[in-house]
Amino acid sequence: MATIASDSLPSPTRDRGRGTANFADFRAFWRQFFARAFDPYRPELHYMRGPGPACRAKQAANAQSRPG
Helix, strand or coil: CCCCCCCCCCCCCCCCCHHHHHHHHHHHHHHHHHHHHCCCCCHHHHCCCCCCHHHHHHHHHHHHHCCC
């Protein structure tokens, strides 16, 4: 059997605000966790695949200016 020994017990007046701070930390952690875990933004849906119209226009202009 294990025994736990303590030199002094914490004073209730010293730890009075600690319970609300722990709850606030707990709540902030879970709020941030859910915000990141269930974030509706999916960058792969907005990722541009391939060259866009500006790149095509630039390539077309370069192809026309080259002597053939």
